[in-house]
Amino acid sequence: MExxxxxxxxxxxxxxxxxxxxxxxxxxxxSQTLTINGTAxxxxxxxxxxxxxxxxxxxxxxxxxxxxxxxxxxxxxxxxTLEKPGSYAEYTIVVENQGTIDxxxxxxxxxxxxxxxxxxxxxxxxxxxxxxxxxxASASATxxxxxxxxxxxxxxxxxxxxxxxxxxxxxxxx
Numbered sequence: 149m150e151x152x153x154x155x156x157x158x159x160x161x162x163x164x165x166x167x168x169x170x171x172x173x174x175x176x177x178x179s180q181t182l183t184i185n186g187t188a189x190x191x192x193x194x195x196x197x198x199x200x201x202x203x204x205x206x207x208x209x210x211x212x213x214x215x216x217x218x219x220x221x222x223x224x225x226x227x228x229t230l231e232k233p234g235s236y237a238e239y240t241i242v243v244e245n246q247g248t249i250d251x252x253x254x255x256x257x258x259x260x261x262x263x264x265x266x267x268x269x270x271x272x273x274x275x276x277x278x279x280x281x282x283x284x285a286s287a288s289a290t291x292x293x294x295x296x297x298x299x300x301x302x303x304x305x306x307x308x309x310x311x312x313x314x315x316x317x318x319x320x321x322x
Contacts, residue, residue, distance in 0.1 A: 192248045196318040197221035199244040208235030228295055236296030244288040250321035251283040257315045266307040269298050274314060282321045
């Protein structure tokens with residue numbers, strides 16, 4: 149009976165080894181490595197630029213230093229000389245979305261801070277689309293920038309110039 153038990157144990161061990169070998173061979177035969185290859189390309193362009201700047205209106209203002217100019221696609225410059233209280237110059241600035249992605253105006257320079265600096269008699273304003281306005285691809289928006297010597301000024305200020313950098317920040321629309 150003891151011989152029978154030893155034979156049964158050997159048989160059982162051999163059987164377990166054969167089953168494990170079969171499972172390993174079966175797993176190897178049925179397993180595969182899958183590879184996914186791909187290429188993605190972005191076909192969109194981001195390009196919001198100043199299209200033009202023109203003197204729209206003025207009174208008592210001269211362009212003695214230079215005429216309005218577009219320094220680059222993203223910068224415009226104007227220099228104006230104001231002759232007396234009440235003098236002003238208004239510029240029409242066209243912004244164009246030449247890209248294929250819709251844009252949104254996220255911020256405009258805080259002109260209240262600029263206007264609070266010397267000379268307080270020279271004031272800048274900007275009108276046009278408000279913060280949050282969208283600018284669709286291939287569309288344009290028009291802004292008016294006005295610089296003026298306050299009409300109620302009663303004397304010539306000691307600081308006679310004021311430079312302003314006005315920034316229109318555009319971001320991708322939601």
